Amino acid sequence: MSLDNVLFKNVNIIDGTGADRFSGQVLIEGNRIKRIALNDDNLDSDNVRVIDGAGKTLMPGLCDAHLHLTWNDQPTLEFITMMPPEEHLIHSVNVARKLLDSGFTSGVGAASARPRFDCVLRNAINEGHIVGPRYLANTQEITTTGGLGDTSPPHVDIDELSFGWRISGPDEMRKTVRQFIKYGVDLIKLNLSGEEITPIPARATTMSEEEVDMAMTEARRYGIRACAHARSADSVKQCLDHGIEIIYHASFADEECLDRLEEHKDKFFVGPGLAWLVQTAYGAAEFGIPPESELAQAYANELEVAVEAMKKMHARGGIRVLPGGDYGFAWTPHGTNAKDLQYFVEMIGMTPMEAIVSATKMGGEIMGQPNSLGLIAEGYFADVLLVDGNPEEDITVLQDHNKLEIIMKDGEFHKDLT
Numbered sequence: 001m002s003l004d005n006v007l008f009k010n011v012n013i014i015d016g017t018g019a020d021r022f023s024g025q026v027l028i029e030g031n032r033i034k035r036i037a038l039n040d041d042n043l044d045s046d047n048v049r050v051i052d053g054a055g056k057t058l059m060p061g062l063c064d065a066h067l068h069l070t071w072n073d074q075p076t077l078e079f080i081t082m083m084p085p086e087e088h089l090i091h092s093v094n095v096a097r098k099l100l101d102s103g104f105t106s107g108v109g110a111a112s113a114r115p116r117f118d119c120v121l122r123n124a125i126n127e128g129h130i131v132g133p134r135y136l137a138n139t140q141e142i143t144t145t146g147g148l149g150d151t152s153p154p155h156v157d158i159d160e161l162s163f164g165w166r167i168s169g170p171d172e173m174r175k176t177v178r179q180f181i182k183y184g185v186d187l188i189k190l191n192l193s194g195e196e197i198t199p200i201p202a203r204a205t206t207m208s209e210e211e212v213d214m215a216m217t218e219a220r221r222y223g224i225r226a227c228a229h230a231r232s233a234d235s236v237k238q239c240l241d242h243g244i245e246i247i248y249h250a251s252f253a254d255e256e257c258l259d260r261l262e263e264h265k266d267k268f269f270v271g272p273g274l275a276w277l278v279q280t281a282y283g284a285a286e287f288g289i290p291p292e293s294e295l296a297q298a299y300a301n302e303l304e305v306a307v308e309a310m311k312k313m314h315a316r317g318g319i320r321v322l323p324g325g326d327y328g329f330a331w332t333p334h335g336t337n338a339k340d341l342q343y344f345v346e347m348i349g350m351t352p353m354e355a356i357v358s359a360t361k362m363g364g365e366i367m368g369q370p371n372s373l374g375l376i377a378e379g380y381f382a383d384v385l386l387v388d389g390n391p392e393e394d395i396t397v398l399q400d401h402n403k404l405e406i407i408m409k410d411g412e413f414h415k416d417l418t
C-alpha cells in the first residue's frame with residue numbers, strides 16, 4: 001500500500017505570514033496542506049507516512065520573483081542567444097531542475113531568451129515531463145529598436161540574433177503582444193529603461209507613451225499581467241501610470257514614485273534584482289569587469305542608490321519588495337538565488353522573517369494565487385521545505401542545499417530524506 005499522505009511531526013513551523021516560529025505538526029493530503037496542529041494534538045493518520053522533523057524548520061517553498069529559466073550563465077546579453085536553440089533548451093530544462101533543487105518551488109518568469117521557450121518550459125513542468133518550479137511564462141524582453149536587448153549587430157538585422165524582441169511604434173507593439181499571447185504567455189515584459197552594461201544608460205527611458213499604452217491595452221484585452229525593466233524614475237512612473245504591476249529594479253525611484261507606490265501598495269510589486277547589481281559591481285572580475293573598472297563603478301553607484309530606495313520603501317511599510325536577482329549570468333549563477341534574502345537582511349535592513357515573508361507569502365501574491373500558495377496554511381498547496389536549521393537566526397542557511405533536507409512541490413517529494 002502506498003502512503004499517499006504525509007505527516008510532519010515535531011517540526012518548527014515558519015508559516016510565511018511573519019508569525020513567530022512555533023512547534024507543531026502538519027498533515028499533507030494529496031497536494032494540499034490539510035491540517036496544522038500543536039504537537040500534543042492527535043491528527044488522524046490513516047494511510048500516512050510520518051516524518052519526525054526532530055525540531056527542524058518546516059516552511060513554505062521559496063518564490064523567485066525575477067526568474068529567467070532561459071538565461072544560460074553567459075557573460076553578456078549577446079552570448080545568451082549565441083547558444084544554438086537545441087543546446088539552449090536543454091540548458092533551460094536543467095536550470096528548471098536546479099531551481100527546485102535550491103528550494104524555489106515558484107518563480108515569476110521575467111523574460112524568455114527566445115520567443116516560445118518560457119511557454120514550452122512552463123507547459124512541460126505542468127505536464128510532468130520535466131521538473132521545475134511553478135512558473136509564469138513570459139515574453140521575450142519587448143524593447144524599442146536600439147533599446148536594451150536589441151543585440152542584433154547594426155549591419156545584420158536578424159531577429160534570432162536579438163536577445164530582445166524589437167518594436168517601433170504602437171502597431172508593431174500590438175502585433176508583438178498578440179503574437180506572444182498566441183504562444184500562451186502569462187505575462188508580458190517591457191524594457192522601459194536602459195542598463196549600464198549596454199549602450200543605453202540605466203537612467204534613460206526609451207519606450208514611448210504610445211507604445212506602452214498599446215502594450216497594456218492589448219494585454220488587458222486578454223487579461224494578461226505585465227512586468228517591466230524599469231530602472232529610471234520616469235520608467236517607474238510609466239509602470240504606475242499604465243498599471244504595470246511588477247516593477248523590476250526601480251533603482252532610481254524618486255519621492256513621487258515612492259508616494260505613489262505607497263498609495264497603491266496592494267497593486268504593485270517591486271523586484272530590485274540586487275544580486276545582479278552586487279555581483280556586477282564586486283563579483284565579476286574573473287569575467288573582465290574588475291571592481292575598479294568604470295562599468296563596475298557604475299553598478300556600485302547604482303547599487304548604492306537602489307539600496308537607499310529600497311530602504312525607503314521598507315520604511316514606509318507595506319510596499320511589497322520581493323527577491324529575485326536576475327540570476328543566470330556568468331557571475332550570478334542559477335542555484336544561488338537565496339542570496340537575495342541575505343541581501344535584503346544585510347543591505348535593506350529587513351529582519352530575516354521579513355525576508356522570508358517576501359519570498360513566501362508575497363510569492364503567492366505575485367504568482368496570482370494569494371489564497372492557495374506561499375503559506376503553511378490549511379488548504380494551501382503543499383509546497384514545503386524541511387530545513388536543517390533556523391533561517392530566522394541565520395538567513396544564509398537557505399543557500400546551503402545540503403540543509404534543505406526535504407523539498408516538496410504540489411505534495412510530491414522532489415527531494416526526500418536520504
Ligand SMILES: [Zn+2]
Nearest residue numbers: 066068110326
Ligand atoms: Zn532580468
